[in-house]
Structures are given as C-alpha cells and as structure tokens.
C-alpha cells in the first residue's frame with residue numbers, strides 16, 4: 001500500500017515539475033524573448049541575406065519587414081512582378097537614409113519573380129545561381145495557402161485532380177526542392193566567419209500551420225502543413241548530425257489564426273495581424289533554436305490554445321474545431337455567393 005502511495009506521489013511530482021517547467025518556458029518565451037535574437041545568422045559587416053518566399057503580402061512581408069529592421073539584406077520572392085516590386089518599395093522606404101545618400105541600402109532589398117506552383121527544376125537552378133553570389137544565411141519557406149478553385153473551404157470529395165496537385169505543388173513540392181538546392185549555399189563558411197554555437201550560423205524557417213492536426217474542409221492544406229512540420233523537424237535532426245551542416249539550423253513555425261491577405265474571412269478578432277505575427281517570428285526564432293526547439297508557436301495565444309487542446313476532453317476539442325471550420329466555410333460561401 002505504502003509503495004503504491006509513494007509511486008503515485010512520485011508520478012504526481014514528475015507531472016507537476018513538467019507542468020511547472022513548460023509554464024515557465026512559455027512565460028519566459030513570450031514575455032522576455034530578448035532582442036536581436038537573429039544575431040547568430042548575421043555576418044561580420046552585416047553582409048547576410050535572407051530569401052523569403054511568398055513575400056509580397058501577408059506573413060512573408062511581415063517577416064521581411066523585421067529582417068530589414070534587423071539589418072539583413074532580403075530577397076522577396078513572389079509570383080506577380082508588380083506586387084513584389086510594390087512590397088520591395090515599401091521595405092526600401094523603411095530604411096533610414098544613409099549619410100552619403102548612396103543606393104547601397106536600396107540594393108539590400110531585392111526581388112525575384114517565380115511562381116511556386118509552376119517552378120521547374122531549371123527555374124530553381126537559375127534562382128540558386130543568382131543567390132550563390134550573395135551571403136545567403138536565412139531561407140524562409142513561407143509561401144503556402146489553399147491554391148484550389150473557389151470555394152476554398154469544401155469537402156475533399158469535391159476536389160479535382162488539379163486542386164489536389166495545386167496544393168501539393170505550392171505548399172510541399174516547391175519548398176522541399178528549394179531547400180534541397182539551397183542547403184549547400186547555407187552551409188558555406190568563410191575564414192573570417194567561422195561558425196560557433198552562437199555565431200555565423202544559417203537558418204531554414206518553415207511555415208507549417210496549426211491545421212497540421214487535420215481540419216475539415218481543408219484536407220489537402222492540413223496534409224501539406226503536416227508535411228511541412230515533419231520536413232522541418234527531420235531536417236533539423238539531419239543537419240545536426242553532419243559536421244559540414246551542423247551550423248545550419250531548421251525551425252518550424254506553427255501559426256494559428258493570423259489575419260492576412262489570404263486568411264481574411266471568418267477570422268477571429270483575437271487573431272494577430274500579419275505584420276505583428278511576422279515580427280514575432282523573427283524576434284523569437286533565435287531564442288527557440290537556442291533552446292533546442294524544432295518548432296515554435298511565435299504567438300502566445302496560439303501556443304496556449306494548442307497546449308489546452310492537449311489536456312481538454314477530446315469531444316470538446318472536436319466540437320470546437322468543427323464549429324470554427326464551419327464558421328470559416330460559411331463566411332467564404334456567403335462572400336462568394338454575393339461576389340461571384
């Protein structure tokens with residue numbers, strides 16, 4: 001009897017310590033993330049560059065804004081020339097004027113027009129050749145969405161083969177191919193910038209989604225976001241095993257609801273805006289990697305929601321998920337009914 005009580009007490013203590021630790025981690029991560037946590041991916045003389053895919057709007061643009069603020073050169077990749085150029089002009093205007101009025105600062109924001117859904121291996125080779133002349137230290141695999149014919153929220157049984165392929169091409173194929181081709185560039189080292197545990201490193205950031213758990217009316221989107229999550233975690237473990245790539249970090253970003261160009265209907269009022277969320281990603285990524293995490297919820301509310309889902313009764317979680325997705329579907333159906 002005494003042994004049984006002791007065993008339960010021991011188990012309770014272990015659970016309590018784990019709960020306390022994760023609560024402390026949560027509080028310190030969201031309240032005291034520190035500043036300039038991407039310093040480890042900068043290079044002497046601030047020569048480092050970041051490629052952000054899907055960067056003309058939404059979270060990608062928000063990430064690019066904060067990277068520019070932190071002194072990184074950025075290459076904005078998007079599929080529509082006018083939109084990506086407009087985003088670049090906005091970023092250039094953010095930079096404080098230099099004393100000598102040189103164009104150097106403007107040149108630190110570049111654009112690259114490429115359609116993630118239709119990019120061929122030869123298109124990707126051209127992109128890699130362009131990037132090979134730069135000190136590329138950050139790849140942000142951001143481009144993604146639900147690239148199906150309207151309406152966007154509908155049962156999988158209504159998908160055409162083209163719908164299925166479009167989501168795989170945009171969310172999974174493009175980022176997997178691009179990352180494979182860019183790892184050799186990210187892993188390059190220079191004699192004046194030898195990597196250490198906290199300096200001269202490189203980073204692959206991959207956007208997953210809270211939808212990775214599998215949500216109704218977005219079966220392909222959910223599945224590809226689970227792919228992104230597994231991809232980023234596997235990559236982190238693999239890169240760490242090889243001394244020639246151990247200084248390249250990989251971190252998965254898991255957003256919940258974020259108000260953006262793509263996610264603009266049926267979005268809860270509590271959702272952060274794309275620019276706030278993009279800033280949170282950049283400000284917290286270095287800290288998450290330093291803690292040895294393979295993934296992070298940059299926004300406190302998303303982290304809390306997912307932690308709650310882990311302990312709430314399963315039936316309540318299923319009901320809340322179904323209601324949330326029905327509301328989003330209805331918002332889109334109503335909008336399209338009025339406008340198409």
Ligand SMILES: NC(=O)c1ccc[n+]([C@@H]2O[C@H](COP(=O)([O-])OP(=O)(O)OC[C@H]3O[C@@H](n4cnc5c(N)ncnc54)[C@H](OP(=O)(O)O)[C@@H]3O)[C@@H](O)[C@H]2O)c1
Nearest residue numbers: 054056057058059079115116144209257258260261262263
């Ligand atoms: N917003 C959310 O609530 C949320 C939640 C979970 C995960 N995420 C993930 O976060 C990432 C960004 O989401 P977001 O909501 O910010 O997206 P968004 O507002 O739809 O913006 C997507 C960006 O990608 C560009 N783009 C679209 N199709 C492209 C293509 N075929 N090739 C190249 N660029 C293309 C868009 O350019 P155009 O403006 O020219 O179309 C835009 O700049 C995605 O991976 C998404 O799955 C978002």
